[in-house]
Amino acid sequence: MARLKLLSSRLYEEKSLVLHRNINHFYYLQKIEEFEFLMVRLKEGERQWLDLKTILEFEYRIVFGQWKKDVRYLRTYLQNRSGGVSIL
Numbered sequence: 001m002a003r004l005k006l007l008s009s010r011l012y013e014e015k016s017l018v019l020h021r022n023i024n025h026f027y028y029l030q031k032i033e034e035f036e037f038l039m040v041r042l043k044e045g046e047r048q049w050l051d052l053k054t055i056l057e058f059e060y061r062i063v064f065g066q067w068k069k070d071v072r073y074l075r076t077y078l079q080n081r082s083g084g085v086s087i088l
Contacts, residue, residue, distance in 0.1 A: 001039075004032050 011025040
């Protein structure tokens with residue numbers, strides 16, 4: 001990105017018609033703007049991904065804790081009902 005900006009600055013400073021006929025300064029200005037926009041979107045996406053990851057981890061811990069509790073209860077229930085034979 002820095003190199004694109006440097007080239008764009010240099011093209012802005014140079015007033016040679018020959019140079020500007022052969023190199024499209026506006027192309028680089030447009031690409032710099034597009035890349036900056038995409039980088040902002042990427043950072044927003046990263047923040048959203050981290051938020052979603054945090055929520056997912058939190059929910060998973062809750063579900064896993066409940067699952068362990070329920071499996072222990074089920075194991076005890078089945079052992080008591082069948083006289084000690086566990087299917088888990």
